[in-house]
Amino acid sequence: MVFAIIATLIPSLGLGLLSFRQNEAQISDNVTRELRTLTSDASREIELWIDKRAHEVRVSSTSNAVIDGLSAIARPQANIRANTVTKNPQALAHYLRSVQEKLDTFRELTVVNADGQVVASSAAAAAAVTLPDEWPPNSLTEGLVITPPHWDEQYTTTTLSIAVPVLSYDNLIMGALVAVLDLRTLQPHLKSAKKSPPGEVLLLDRDGRILVSSQIDAEKLKQLDASVLRRLQSQPGESLVFQGMTHREVIGLADVSENLPVTIVAERDRGEVYSAWVELRDMFLALVSALVIVVAAVAFQMGRSIVGPLQRLIGAADRIAGGDLEVRLTATRNDELGHLTQVFNQMADKLRHSHAEIMATNQAMQQQNQVLETLSITDSLTGLYNRSKLDAILSDELARFKRTQREFTLLMMDIDYFKTLNDTYGHITGDEILTAVARILVQSIRSIDYAARYGGDEFIIILVETSTDQALKTAERVRSQVENMRYSTNDSIIAVTVSIGVVQCQSGDMTPTAVFARADSALYGAKHAGRNRAFCVS
Template sequence: QAAVTEGMVIVAPHLDDVYATATFTLAVPVLSLDNSVIGALIAVVDLSAVMPRLLQIARSSAGELVMLDLTGKPLLGTYQGGSSLTMIDFQVLQGLRAQTGEPMTFDGHLQHSVLGLAEMAESLPLIVVAERDRADIYQAWVVFRDMFLTLVVGLTLLVALLAWRMGRSIVTPLESLTSAAGRIADGDLSIQLPVSRRDELGRLTQVFNQMADNLRHSHQEFETASLALQKQNQLLETLSITDSLTGLYNRKKLDDILADQFARYQRNQHPFAVLLLDIDHFKILNDSHGHLAGDYVLAAVAKLLSQSIRSVDYAARYGGEEFVIVLPDTMISAAQEMAERIRRKVQATSYDFKEKTITVTLSVGVAESRKCDDSPYAIIARADKMLYEAKRAGRNQVRCAE
């Protein structure tokens, strides 16, 4: 009757006991050709037809959907066993209707605490409530939290590992370079670092190795030059203290030896002896055989003297055909025995020079250090005096200063 008088009428959705489902009734007036109402067309719509769509939405959102009438009575729901759905609290329903689209916490249709929101149908007196159990939401949040924490920890560890690898890739070569530089600074120039990278650090390592090679070459050149200079210095030193003809110590070196021995004698009273030797008739030898023969004999006698003394003794050319032998820590008796041995050895030796055989003899003066001596030349003076006594006595003799 309302459709005839008012036009299209929609009866609020409700649970229809006849059809055992939620329905709503739609009444539309039927008009004749002259627009007079001749009746009404009434349709009963089964709301369960929308269940597949509701289930699809519920599956995609992980929540549940419940369709209510305006009093809050459940009509349809996506819950398993929807017949056990209960009405929610009226004040909650009022709150959901007043704040449509805003989430609220309330006791849901299964009497569990849920988080839900409501939307009003535009053309039907229906309320659609979407809700999800708070425990499920918390569990989902826990899973999300754990996943997030796992992701954060994983990313942190990954970043830390990458930072450590990057740090090691930079620090380790730098430590190697620093250590190698320290070894070079300590004098170890044999260092050679392996080049295993093609970046700036690899280039730096190559430059370092080149520098080490240059240092080694420079050091070798320096060592070679230093050794050559040392040999030259030794040669110059030897030449400065050596008589060029005989190879014995020269007069300058003899003066140093005598001064040193005299100083030692004054410190510890250990005596030393001096032999002053002269080749007999050397002027006649020069005149008869020539100066070259004289030089040859001088060198030969000098060699014989060097071979006849101890390693601690000193032999020097005093001047001309005279020689001096210094005998450290030697008494006059031992010095006399050595002088006699040398004299006999020279007398028994012959020298061949240009198909000529030459023999010479020695006159020897021997002196020993004394407490009354004020300089080494006092000893030389006594030995010289004994030498001339030997010559006056007929040469080829040894005379000692008692």
């Protein structure tokens, strides 16, 4: 019964999760399409709004009052119409204020001459203006956005400036009419309450600050994180999940307006989008959890009556398989399970006896193997590593140096005039001197370093992760201790010295032979310099 329930539950759970995953992907696609629609509609409305404002500025720039007023100031000797009302800046400013009052999108109208100097303005303090050096040939029909949208402290709102040239009656550019527009008047056009999909539309400047929003007060919103803004701008039209400015977590995408240097961001609360989906998912998981609890309860009840004893046998067998042979079960039942428990105990007793015999034999073999391994890698006279082990150690150190660039230093040394000592005092004395020098080497290096007999009276020390300066200090310590050693034989005191060649690993060392060759050259340098010294070759 339990297996039947599990066999039914697992496929159902898999299909349910797959269905929820597909539904999530479909919701994401739908939201992305809706957000793209929002940004597209907002971009179109921005274009229409800019065109309309530019047209209003152009119409104002072609009015007789502006042309005559600018002509009277720019060319006072010219013959101006007798009926003009703008023969001085005060009159022109009055006219500009009257026009501004009729156009609710305008915060300021300013007339400047061809040099960019303010002639008259509807504001007490006109905004700064920078005119182009050359106007386009079709200046009469083309306007120019002088400043990108920004927060204007004077008007406590976001503004942008549009400038159009003012032409004289004989089509000469006399100056420009600059209009400072209130960008908040664009807010009702960003999104239609009836036709637009759900979501918020935000216009951001290049730093991610909100200029205007479709629904909420932009002054109360924080700045969008710079990394999020870069991700949105690098993937226009692609939805992302991020910490938004209207909700804690949103789904949003961005587009760049062709008419304004702003980024259009459309976002929607992710919790709202997936609320119904999350509710259905939680109900499904709750149902599955309830079924799992029921199945577990049934299985537990069955396990207590039938599976429990079998589990104890399985657990005991696992312990034996893991190496615990001290397992013994108590047979309390007289049925088949009780008989199986008795047979299991007999089997465990035989395994313990066999294991004890095997362990004794194995221990003896391990001891023999350790002796053989020691003999195979050490020099029988000095107890140091032999030449074969030395080659293996040096190969490993070269490989590690190429892999990690951790340097090591090699010291090659031999006993000065050892052949003479051997011939004079005999081979037994020579062997004892080799053994004494080997003890000094072992006592002079760290546990991570290596000392080996290279052959005859030559020794090698490998100093791991050691610079040349440190190696020279070690070499000098070894040389000094050997020099201070006094060996007595046949009522004679034998003075022993060593010459040492020091080399550091290099990137060109491909084989142990290459390192030995350089070390041998350094050793020759030490002998050539007078012996009983350390000599380094870079």
